[in-house]
Amino acid sequence: MSNPTAYQSLVDHQRDIALLGSTQAVLGWDQETQMPSDAVAHRAAQLGQLTRLTHQMQTDPRIGDWLDAAGNSDTDADQACNISYWRKGWDRATRMPEDLAVALSEASSVAMAAWQQARATDSFPEFAPHLETLVGLKRREAEAMGWPAGGEAWDALADEFDPGMTAASVSAVFTPLRSALVDLRASVPEQTTADISALKGLPVDQQTRFLKDLVARMGFSFDGGVMATSTHPFCTSLGAGDVRMTMRSDEDTLLTALGSSMHECGHALYEQGLPRVFAGQPRGAYNGLSIHESQSRLWENHVGRSKPFWEWFTGQIADEFALPGLDAEQLYRAVNRTEAGLIRVEADQATYDLHIMVRFELERALLNGDLKPSELPDAWNAHYRDYLGVTPDSNATGCLQDIHWSMGAMGYFPTYTLGNLYAAQLFDAARAALPALETQIASGDFAPLLAWLRTEIHDPGRLHSPSELCERVTGKALSAEPMLAHLGRLHGV
Amino acid sequence: MSNPTAYQSLVDHQRDIALLGSTQAVLGWDQETQMPSDAVAHRAAQLGQLTRLTHQMQTDPRIGDWLDAAGNSDTDADQACNISYWRKGWDRATRMPEDLAVALSEASSVAMAAWQQARATDSFPEFAPHLETLVGLKRREAEAMGWPAGGEAWDALADEFDPGMTAASVSAVFTPLRSALVDLRASVPEQTTADISALKGLPVDQQTRFLKDLVARMGFSFDGGVMATSTHPFCTSLGAGDVRMTMRSDEDTLLTALGSSMHECGHALYEQGLPRVFAGQPRGAYNGLSIHESQSRLWENHVGRSKPFWEWFTGQIADEFALPGLDAEQLYRAVNRTEAGLIRVEADQATYDLHIMVRFELERALLNGDLKPSELPDAWNAHYRDYLGVTPDSNATGCLQDIHWSMGAMGYFPTYTLGNLYAAQLFDAARAALPALETQIASGDFAPLLAWLRTEIHDPGRLHSPSELCERVTGKALSAEPMLAHLGRLHGV
Known part of the structure; x- marks a missing residue:
């Protein structure tokens, strides 16, 4: 039985999520190509806010309902492709604590600036504390996502970049x-x-x-x-x-x-x-x-x-x-x-x-x-x-x-x-x-x-x-x- | 009687609104300095989305309660200044229909691109329909804001740029x-x-x-x-x-x-x-x-x-x-x-x-x-x-x-x-x-x-x-x- 309403709701909602993601991409582009150095903290706050808003949209409980309804209906190959990836994103988003998502966004924004500075002055100690923070946060992220038996934390992170890729x-x-x-x-x-x-x-x-x-x-x-x-x-x-x-x-x-x-x-x-x-x-x-x-x-x-x-x-x-x-x-x-x-x-x-x-x-x-x-x-x-x-x-x-x-x-x-x-x-x-x-x-x-x-x-x-x-x-x-x-x-x- | 909680809630909430506004400013800056021509429609959608989100934050009903509570408490001159402008913004925001705010944001984003094109080719007819749309929307905005007796539509718009300024x-x-x-x-x-x-x-x-x-x-x-x-x-x-x-x-x-x-x-x-x-x-x-x-x-x-x-x-x-x-x-x-x-x-x-x-x-x-x-x-x-x-x-x-x-x-x-x-x-x-x-x-x-x-x-x-x-x-x-x-x-x- 087809459920065009649920599928269309997903299309609209996910388009909104992608749209906000594309605004984050503009901030990232500007940060790398034009942004002045004093703006680092403010830019981190801007990115953190968009991450928080995105996470709220990604964890909207209606998504789970729409996915269940759309998944039980007749779909063509294009729709099936979309539903499968949206399901994956829904699982990731609902497993990711909001405070962790915000902390990761802000920490990486600050760390990128510290890295640029550390690289320019060949000063690893300037970057080390940021790397330590990031590794800790990424480890927490991996644990929140989970990984199959016999795997390791790396697998949970790699899956986002290339589905199914594991350290082994x-x-x-x-x-x-x-x-x-x-x-x-x-x-x-x-x-x-x-x-x-x-x-x-x-x-x-x-x-x-x-x-x-x-x-x-x-x-x-x-x-x-x-x-x-x-x-x-x-x-x-x-x-x-x-x-x-x-x-x-x-x-x-x-x-x-x-x-x-x-x-x-x-x-x-x-x-x-x-x-x-x-x-x-x-x-x-x-x-x-x-x-x-x-x-x-x-x-x-x-x-x-x-x-x-x-x-x-x-x-x-x-x-x-x-x-x-x-x-x-x-x-x-x-x-x-x-x-x-x-x-x-x-x-x-x-x-x-x-x-x-x-x-x-x-x-x-x-x-x-x-x-x-x-x-x-x-x-x-x-x-x-x-x-x-x-x-x-x-x-x-x-x-x-x-x-x-x-x-x-x-x-x-x-x-x-x-x-x-x-x-x-x-x-x-x-x-x-x-x-x-x-x-x-x-x-x-x-x-x-x-x-x-x-x-x-x-x-x-x-x-x-x-x-x-x-x-x-x-x-x-x-x-x-x-x-x-x-x-x-x-x-x- | 002082109400520091209500005032602090206003500070935090309005800081969030200003933060999202500053992201809109990044999109505007990029549009004027770097954005390629094919991106016009997508950029309008991005700006429209942020305008919608901002409007939701600006019309959060808690603002009215916070303003009432904070306005009745002891405030120093800095706080009084903030409360007075937040009250003005609250009045404007609650009078502005959300669909109008989105329409204005999208129409102006498209009209700016049309203006650049029309100016480059000296072709007023290319720009005229966009101007007509904008004038209609701004007239609707002025009517939503209202103006004092004896005034006119222009006054309602000008007040946003310089408080109290009227055509007369x-x-x-x-x-x-x-x-x-x-x-x-x-x-x-x-x-x-x-x-x-x-x-x-x-x-x-x-x-x-x-x-x-x-x-x-x-x-x-x-x-x-x-x-x-x-x-x-x-x-x-x-x-x-x-x-x-x-x-x-x-x-x-x-x-x-x-x-x-x-x-x-x-x-x-x-x-x-x-x-x-x-x-x-x-x-x-x-x-x-x-x-x-x-x-x-x-x-x-x-x-x-x-x-x-x-x-x-x-x-x-x-x-x-x-x-x-x-x-x-x-x-x-x-x-x-x-x-x-x-x-x-x-x-x-x-x-x-x-x-x-x-x-x-x-x-x-x-x-x-x-x-x-x-x-x-x-x-x-x-x-x-x-x-x-x-x-x-x-x-x-x-x-x-x-x-x-x-x-x-x-x-x-x-x-x-x-x-x-x-x-x-x-x-x-x-x-x-x-x-x-x-x-x-x-x-x-x-x-x-x-x-x-x-x-x-x-x-x-x-x-x-x-x-x-x-x-x-x-x-x-x-x-x-x-x-x-x-x-x-x-x-x-």
């Missing part, structure tokens, strides 16, 4: 992947250093304009989005027709700014491609963070570090910056050079996932109480020695380099590596579907690839789970093979 | 002022044109940096504020420690950008100087729009167009832009040249208030139904011919030049002229209190003037009504004499 399942993928990546690194032939000095110190304004032109060519709509600058590049959706991304303003070489711009643009193209008709509903939302990351990595690594891309883009750089002597092969080698480094966002494809493994193990230990926040710098540095063979020379380039934990995002990092694996497997499928893909990229024509992604990944929203989507589009379950094969081809091993 | 009281000031300004204009000797071509086409980035240095020197704190760019310069407070102002990015001469920067900085200094201990309370809020405008005009006209200022600032420009041939006397003449023009924000001190009179009479007629929105361009142009002796060559430079009506701000314009009158009278008082003021300004030292304004105008917040404040600080009721005397000295008549 991540470990099962990470352990063999680590061996393969370490083997790969050992077998890559010694690389000569490409000379890219011509790309350093280019005028910042010109570099910004040039990269805006590139993302427009990739398909980013500036009528429906903004590209600004921030300390750490990111992408966020502020609602229908309003996708924002940033690039760093302090890059000293064009290649770094290029990589992060193509990365964030991949995220932004996904957000701009989500079906507008389902705006404010799970059916029209991004399909978990791993799939989101697959879109950024596909553009950054499989397009932006490919030979065909550099056949085209070398000429673009040469024309824009009046650098006639550039050599495509040398630039291609430069962007694919592999070397273990300290900074995750500057890491190459062959070492990036080792950075993720460090973070995964440490946040797991923090949440389980096996590691004290004050011990983080030593543990971080020891892991970097073990996995990457390098030792940070400061906490700013060590455990303070990422914004995530200061935002309260724990259980998040592994989605980057899963995103890398999805990206490689999806790009293989795109190549199979688009025989002229390399030729198109070599002429700066990205429209066919974007159209394929729109149809296969963006339009479906959350209709299928990430693993189902992967099987539908690529014909196979997610596997590390495509990425390892890609890296093998790249480095000729 | 404004007319009583404007009619003789108009004669005096017309006489003054007729008696100003013919002016030779100063050559300021050296100040045109300066690099935009350098001009921006230079003006940021100036506002910092005036006392603006960049730790507690931001200066960005927008179509129409404005200043807004987003909460404690967060005052934002804009300048136009398209100025072709430094002098125009200078005037609007000093103007907005005057507003910003007032906001930054309001007593933080009363943040979120009327006692700590600005004292009506006329006093707000007095602060911007004081800096723009009485400092920024004075001889001592140019004795100092000419050298600053010469050094920054490597223009050694600049002449202080010539620049002083250039910024004080009087000529009737089409654009309010570019008008000089002697003609500015005539622009205001046109707007006042037309919005009064629109609200009374004596003028149809479609007839606005003809009526506008006729008034400009009558008062200023000029005829707009397009609606973009005519009735589409200002953002105010598109925001739903009707009953607002006269506060500009009252602000001019307050500015002149306050600056006379500052000169009397600070004998070295001209010498200080001539050496770029603005700290003594700012300190005087902090004590006399900023610290008191809303403790006294605007007219009381004027009497306390200047010893006299507000009068047009100081401004007319100032203009007479300026033009030697």
Whole structure:
């Protein structure tokens, strides 16, 4: 028996919740891109208030009744998708104490500012008490959510970022992947250093304009989005027709700014491609963070570090910056050079996932109480020695380099590596579907690839789970093979 | 008998209302400075939602009980000030139907975007239906608020901007002022044109940096504020420690950008100087729009167009832009040249208030139904011919030049002229209190003037009504004499 009234009530109510969430996103965007330092406390109060109002709407007891009524009625696939995610959100919201939600929002807002300050002055002790507060609050959150028998606190937090992901399942993928990546690194032939000095110190304004032109060519709509600058590049959706991304303003070489711009643009193209008709509903939302990351990595690594891309883009750089002597092969080698480094966002494809493994193990230990926040710098540095063979020379380039934990995002990092694996497997499928893909990229024509992604990944929203989507589009379950094969081809091993 | 519980409940509840209002201000700031065009509808929905939530909080029936209990108890002057303004707000809020509040918020958000488009393409018919909607809604608002016998709809709207202001009281000031300004204009000797071509086409980035240095020197704190760019310069407070102002990015001469920067900085200094201990309370809020405008005009006209200022600032420009041939006397003449023009924000001190009179009479007629929105361009142009002796060559430079009506701000314009009158009278008082003021300004030292304004105008917040404040600080009721005397000295008549 159908119950259209209950379903429509859910649609309206959840649209209101999403609308208020999008206002929180505006405050977050402004905080990262424009807000002055004296406003930290007031902004935390603003975010805390919206979190409190949102929590009240999310725990409105009518939701439970509507879900029961709508769930017992005939639904089409779109409606079933929405109901399933709303049910999940209802369970999470009713388990989350309101005071904890407010405390988390305010603590993370203050911690983000403290992190920016601590990173700028390389002063971990300034950040440590905030991290300790956040770990305590996140542990309380995990306990409120609960986890299946045999699991651990990390699982309860990770589920929000990628449904079903657990510390055990991540470990099962990470352990063999680590061996393969370490083997790969050992077998890559010694690389000569490409000379890219011509790309350093280019005028910042010109570099910004040039990269805006590139993302427009990739398909980013500036009528429906903004590209600004921030300390750490990111992408966020502020609602229908309003996708924002940033690039760093302090890059000293064009290649770094290029990589992060193509990365964030991949995220932004996904957000701009989500079906507008389902705006404010799970059916029209991004399909978990791993799939989101697959879109950024596909553009950054499989397009932006490919030979065909550099056949085209070398000429673009040469024309824009009046650098006639550039050599495509040398630039291609430069962007694919592999070397273990300290900074995750500057890491190459062959070492990036080792950075993720460090973070995964440490946040797991923090949440389980096996590691004290004050011990983080030593543990971080020891892991970097073990996995990457390098030792940070400061906490700013060590455990303070990422914004995530200061935002309260724990259980998040592994989605980057899963995103890398999805990206490689999806790009293989795109190549199979688009025989002229390399030729198109070599002429700066990205429209066919974007159209394929729109149809296969963006339009479906959350209709299928990430693993189902992967099987539908690529014909196979997610596997590390495509990425390892890609890296093998790249480095000729 | 004191009732501290009721008073404290009011403080907490009204702080929550102010907090949500400050989030609306963030959305407004972003809309004017960064938001992409496709986001218009979503942003209107976001603002509508916050307006609805705010209205619910403002009409919480407990407020009436708290006000009754707190009003019957012993209060100090600060508490009495708060209670009086909260009572006024309670009366307004309970008279405003919720559907009307939401409709106004959404209609003005959409109309602002339509106005920007119509102004850019000089297409009044694109804006006319939005204006018609807004006039209808504002008329409904005025009827809901009500006005005293013998008054009119305009009074009910104007009271929100400057308490007690009525169309009749404004007319009583404007009619003789108009004669005096017309006489003054007729008696100003013919002016030779100063050559300021050296100040045109300066690099935009350098001009921006230079003006940021100036506002910092005036006392603006960049730790507690931001200066960005927008179509129409404005200043807004987003909460404690967060005052934002804009300048136009398209100025072709430094002098125009200078005037609007000093103007907005005057507003910003007032906001930054309001007593933080009363943040979120009327006692700590600005004292009506006329006093707000007095602060911007004081800096723009009485400092920024004075001889001592140019004795100092000419050298600053010469050094920054490597223009050694600049002449202080010539620049002083250039910024004080009087000529009737089409654009309010570019008008000089002697003609500015005539622009205001046109707007006042037309919005009064629109609200009374004596003028149809479609007839606005003809009526506008006729008034400009009558008062200023000029005829707009397009609606973009005519009735589409200002953002105010598109925001739903009707009953607002006269506060500009009252602000001019307050500015002149306050600056006379500052000169009397600070004998070295001209010498200080001539050496770029603005700290003594700012300190005087902090004590006399900023610290008191809303403790006294605007007219009381004027009497306390200047010893006299507000009068047009100081401004007319100032203009007479300026033009030697």
